[in-house]
Amino acid sequence: MRRLALALAASLVLAAASDRAAAADAQRGQELYESRCGGCHSLDANRVGPAHRGVYGRKAGSAPNFAYSTAVKNSTVVWEDRTLDAWLTNPQAVIPGQRMNFRVALPEDRTDIIAYLRQQSGK
């Protein structure tokens, strides 16, 4: 019974995430990206953080010519909806020892930012 309840809860969480992804607004995501992420990131230039064009679908720590932390460089995480959502929720929980630490609190904001990054990665 407990297993069934856990499975049901997990499927509800996944369904909610899936619903959010389906409703993602990449245009709003661009606005959020520019105002929230733009202090440190650009699509095509390494700044305080790495360049983001192409981030969706690539392995963490693989943007060319960016000096990553050892933790990110050694990570096996691949950036897609689920991992990016977890990363933007709490980077330290995904890759302990990373240097970003910036959090996006609202799920709908994360979803839209991820939709924009995915769009800009041609995925």
Added chain:
Amino acid sequence: MSQVIDLRRRGLLRASGVTVLSASAVALLAGCEKMAVAQSGNTANDVGILNTALALENEAISAYQIGAQSGLLQKPVLDVAVLFQTHHKEHRDALIATIRKLGGTPVAAKSDAEVAQALNAAALKNQADVLRLAQRLEKGAANAYIGVIPSFGDRALAQVSARLAADEVMHWTVLSQALKDPLPAKALSFGA
């Protein structure tokens, strides 16, 4: 008062759940020597956040330098840009001192030329372009300082992050007025 941290005492106090380091950090960033007691946190992670903030401040200093030397800014806008650069230098110096006090190594600044390339400074053609770039960077910096607040182990440093964000918002507001942009129609336009 000595500026040297007694590491044995620091370890003892951290083990007991009280941290003198946070008080030192607050004293440096707040510009006073009054010590405050704060919750113990992950110092290495806090140093990482402060170093990211330092990289951001270094970029801002370079951006204002590039703007000031561009020949595109006229007085009194030029004077304001130089004043804001001074604020960022004060942020930088406080961050470096705090990172060192916490046992970390401050990140080195990139050259102005590297920053100019990353920010596509070659595309700046007039005063409004320079102000627009500065406005964008200040808003990004304010949001960055707000966005890292939940990640600080030391709540006193989180408060300092809010103070730094307030400076960036002040810069953003002045730049927005210079650009004759409308004020935000709704409240809570910064941060999450």
